[in-house]
Amino acid sequence: MNPFRYERALDVDHAVQAASQGGRFIAGGTNLLDLMKENVERPRRLVDISRLNLDRIEPLSDGGLRIGALARNADLAGHPQVLRQYPLLSSALMAGASPQLRNMATTGGNLMQRTRCYYFYDTATPCNKRSPGSGCGAVGGCTRIHAILGASEHCIAVHPSDMCVAMAALGATINVAGPQGRRTIPFEEFHRLPGDAPQYDNTLGEGELITGVDLPAEGFAGHYSYLKIRDRLSYAFALVSVAAALRLEDDGRIAEARVALGGVAHKPWRLPDAERMLAGETPGSRVFARFADALLEGATGQGDNEFKIELACRAIVRALEQAANGTPQSQVDKRIA
Structure with missing residues (x-):
């Protein structure tokens, strides 16, 4: 591991200023520290944001929920309002990592998680x-875990997060x-496809810090399922996962x-656009199969x-059937109903 400077942020403005001078944010460290140990990332300055007051989970006036960037995955998954209003998110979080990692990993860190x-x-x-411009070793190599959608000749890696799949389905912000102030980013505009610049995972600007995530009031609590297909039943990244929600x-x-x-x-x-195909349809395997093709x-x-x-x-059809029947995939008993 290369030498680096460590600095503890006193508040959000301090954190932003430090990061604007070449620093990297660190909170739980469950991804960044691994990358540093493997010499994949070599930050010269770490800005510790773990003591900032960004761990609250609070209701919004419109019926939605605000999740602080430092809310731990375990706390978020077990939060009463999340369990009641957004069980899809709780299920996705419980499908990911291990209990030890969920106790440390944060919401903001999960959004910033890099490919495996x-x-x-x-x-x-x-x-x-x-290393931009060096080529993609995965193309023509071992590709079992790699992308089937949205890839480019420069990169065929996939995003690893479970939480983000659920938040995408829920329409989070x-x-x-x-440095230029505060702004909001619709979830669908946050992560990037690789194109010709795969070194950029998201649309954050230099020095920008995630402070929280807002969920809309509609949580699809009655008809949802998070189905994760992987090589083993725990502590493995998804080969394919599906966050399905129906009203x-x-x-x-x-x-x-x-x-x-x-x-x-x-x-x-x-x-x-594909989701709108399902509006007005009676739930069923044939309808869901046509949607899956789209x-x-x-x-x-x-x-x-x-x-x-x-x-x-097949996973899309199965997850939608589970959602329609009100029988979501259990993250405790992994058997697929």
């Missing part, structure tokens, strides 16, 4: 995300503070649908990961 691509972590191989009419037809995918792209994958339009395998296309299609 083998080639990104292996500094002996080329990686445009780690991200609050940030920076049903009194006659059982679909009034509104939200579906986001994880493990398939450089960001949580959601297509509102959501996966353009999906392309990279050799080892071609199985993901069919896996994603």
Whole structure:
């Protein structure tokens, strides 16, 4: 690990100022410290924000919920209002990592989580995300965990977070503070596809700090499911994950649908135009299969990961069936109903 300067932020303005001078924010450290140990990232200055007053989880006047950037994953997953109003988010959080990591990992850190691509972590191989212009070692290599949607010739890595998939489906908004003041970012505009600049994971500006996340009042608490398909039943990243949320009419037809995918792209994958196809439909496997085809339009395998296309299609249908039936996937008993 390379030498670095450590500085504890006194408040948000202090943190922003320090980061604007070349610092990197650190809170739980569950991702950044691993990257530093592997020599993937070499920050010269760490700005510790863990003591800032950004860990509150508070109701909003419009019926929504504000989640502080430093709220721990475990606290968020078990919060009474989250369990009652946003069980999809709680389920996604419980599907991720281990209890020890959930006790340390923060909401803001989860949003900033970097890919688990083998080639990104292996500094002996080329990686445009780690070293722009060096090439993508994954292309033509071992691609079992890699993207089937939204990839480019420069990068086929995927975003690893479970929490972010649920937040994408819920339509969250991200609050940030920076040198130019404060602003909000719609969730769908926060993470980037790789394009020709895969070194940039998101749309944050230099020195900007995530201060919190706002959830809208509609949490789809009655009909939801978070389905995560992985190589083992715990402490593994998703091959494919699905956050499915439905609002049903009194006659059982679909009034509104939200579906986001994880493990398939450089960001949580959601297509509102495809979701609108489900409005007015009666829930059923054929309807859900047509939707899955639309959501996966353009999906392309990279050799080892071609199985993901069919896996994603089946997972979408299964998650939507669970949501429609009000039988969400259990994160305790991992068996798929």
